[in-house]
Amino acid sequence: MRHLFQAAAAALLMAASSFSIWAQDYRASVMGRVLDATGAGVPSASVVLTNEATRISYRTSTNDDGHFLAALVEPGTYQLEVEAQGFKKLRKEGLQVQTGAKLTLELPLELGQVTESVTVRAEAPLLDTASADIAQVIDRRFVDLLFIPNRNPLALVSLTPGVQGGGGRFSDSGQHYVNMLGGAGQDGRNEVVVDGASITMPRQGGAMATSPSGDTVEELRVQTTMFDAGFGRSNGGVISYATRSGTNQVHGSFEYFYRNKALNANSWLNNSKGLPRPDDPRKFSSGAVGGPVWIPRLYDGRNRTFFFTSLQFDSRWSNPTYGGRVPAELERQGDFSQTLSQKGTPLTIYDVFSTQVQGSKVVRQPWPGNRIPQSFFNKTGATIMNVYPKATSSCQPQIGLYNWFDLSCASNPAK
Numbered sequence: 001m002r003h004l005f006q007a008a009a010a011a012l013l014m015a016a017s018s019f020s021i022w023a024q025d026y027r028a029s030v031m032g033r034v035l036d037a038t039g040a041g042v043p044s045a046s047v048v049l050t051n052e053a054t055r056i057s058y059r060t061s062t063n064d065d066g067h068f069l070a071a072l073v074e075p076g077t078y079q080l081e082v083e084a085q086g087f088k089k090l091r092k093e094g095l096q097v098q099t100g101a102k103l104t105l106e107l108p109l110e111l112g113q114v115t116e117s118v119t120v121r122a123e124a125p126l127l128d129t130a131s132a133d134i135a136q137v138i139d140r141r142f143v144d145l146l147f148i149p150n151r152n153p154l155a156l157v158s159l160t161p162g163v164q165g166g167g168g169r170f171s172d173s174g175q176h177y178v179n180m181l182g183g184a185g186q187d188g189r190n191e192v193v194v195d196g197a198s199i200t201m202p203r204q205g206g207a208m209a210t211s212p213s214g215d216t217v218e219e220l221r222v223q224t225t226m227f228d229a230g231f232g233r234s235n236g237g238v239i240s241y242a243t244r245s246g247t248n249q250v251h252g253s254f255e256y257f258y259r260n261k262a263l264n265a266n267s268w269l270n271n272s273k274g275l276p277r278p279d280d281p282r283k284f285s286s287g288a289v290g291g292p293v294w295i296p297r298l299y300d301g302r303n304r305t306f307f308f309t310s311l312q313f314d315s316r317w318s319n320p321t322y323g324g325r326v327p328a329e330l331e332r333q334g335d336f337s338q339t340l341s342q343k344g345t346p347l348t349i350y351d352v353f354s355t356q357v358q359g360s361k362v363v364r365q366p367w368p369g370n371r372i373p374q375s376f377f378n379k380t381g382a383t384i385m386n387v388y389p390k391a392t393s394s395c396q397p398q399i400g401l402y403n404w405f406d407l408s409c410a411s412n413p414a415k
Helices: 002-022 140-145 153-159 268-273 379-387
Strands: 028-035 046-051 057-061 067-073 076-083 089-097 102-108 117-121 134-138 163-165 178-180 191-194 217-225 238-243 251-259 282-292 306-318 321-324 350-358 361-366 404-407
Touching: 028 076, 028 089, 046 067, 057 067, 076 102, 089 102, 134 153, 140 153, 140 217, 153 163, 153 217, 153 238, 178 217, 268 321, 268 404
Parallel strands: 028 102, 089 117, 191 238
Antiparallel strands: 028 067, 046 057, 046 076, 076 089, 134 217, 163 178, 217 238, 251 282, 282 306, 321 404, 350 361
């Protein structure tokens, strides 16, 4: 029994280890060095990184050389505080930590009492010197301010240099066809992760199993090349989603889009073919709400427990105009005397039963008057021909020229 327990414990340990090794984490890390006035490292300094929206903190301290590391940091805006004996407290506000970033900071301290503080805010964007990957982060500002067709944030990946494609409805199977010139330069075959979990299906050509709606995405990180082994499942690039979280304040949003026949104009093709204006209605609604978990007199989740939820619904009916080449009235009777070839010249049809071999050539005789006698009609073929709709155009029959047009109706809801 004891050996069985040890084996089970070892298996669990190996499983946990493999998860930590293969996890494709979207979170960032903040590292750096705390210095004194001479440029020497300050040991045992307290470093606290606090999210300005949720007030959740990451605590660490410097080593003997003054270096520190805060790992697995959620993307967001942070306040950084550094305290050390004999130095003034350093407070850095408005520190932007983006998805997958590895920020490296140099934090000089001034001599003084801990009760004194130095506050720094709104400095220039930080340069990521701890990683060699080529990536761009598309933050929440772009999602809120730019027009995104179908509210699919994947449409924004083309803002990254060297990236083409992306977008479509969040339920479309082809939305993953993104071409990254730095990552093999082919459509699809890119790794897509949501909060560190892969959502690609390799056996489906790299298709996405799901797609977060625009209301749920905080940031998109697009890595075109030079990414590390943690994203080794792709021949292309890597797209990392970081989803939103609730904060200490309750926030929500809602939008509604409606389109119907009365607001649309007819198309040029329909007007030219005498077809009516199609009914092409669409209803799109999206909403999200988030905040702290709060149960009166039982639980106050501010600064520790949050919720966020979103719902998106897209319902559309389309009436596309379809066209095709169908048998003309005379052709249904075997008469091809009025039919033109694809080049616009008179069409000649040949009797297959008159086939003869003359030397190295096969010779057939044309049907008299380009008409096939009804005695040669195949019953099955005639039945299939009658299934085709009647021509809607009175133009002269020609090979390759459409003579039938009609409106169809299709419903494609998604949520």
